Amino acid sequence: MKKEQIKIKGTGVRCKSAEHSSYNQVPDAIFHYLELGLISGNELAIWIKLLQFDNDKYGYAYPNIEQLMLYCNLGNSTVIKGIDNLCRVGLLAKEKQQRLFKKNVYYVYQPLSKEQLYSQVSSKLVEKFTSNREDLYKKYQETYLYVIKEPEKNL
Structure with a gap:
């Protein structure tokens, strides 16, 4: 079944604008x-959502898997495996919190x-990267130089 293509008109407002503070900054290092x-x-989407859920008062995030599935538009196993991998690479720690009825809490770490x-x-x-x-x-250079050298062929 083909997914419906939806065209959405954006705000046109620059995201980094000082007057708009309803966004979260993400450390550049996460992209490495x-x-x-x-x-x-x-x-990455799971990590960012957990970063948004991170509670300054308690020092951790505590959404359930279903919330992460909903907000990230991902399946159950994708979220669970994603959390496990984020823990493996040191971006998260997960533990059962006794006072929250053994619910998982997540400590979101800086990359x-x-x-x-x-x-x-x-x-x-x-080396591979x-x-x-x-x-x-x-490849970009070759394509770019081709377009510059022979622009009439690209029309």
Whole structure:
């Protein structure tokens, strides 16, 4: 079944505008985890939602799996596996909270800097990412130079 294509007109308001504070900032370093394939886009969405749920008073987030499924538009096993992986890569810690009827609580951690992260992963993983990035850059350069050199052929 084909998914319906919906066209939505955006606000046109710059997200980083100082007058709009109803957004959450995400550390740039989280994208190094994504680039290296340590987390998926789905896991990034889960991490961001848990960051939003994080309660300053208690120091943790405590949504249930169903809430995360709903807010991230993901299935049960995707959310559960995503949480497990986020814990594995050090972006989350999960524990049962006795005073919350043994409900899971999540401690959302800042991502490591690029240098800290790269020092903990295999050099093969870093080389693979670097090689892929260089290949993409070369392909972009070749395409861009072709368009500049021979613009009449691109019409």
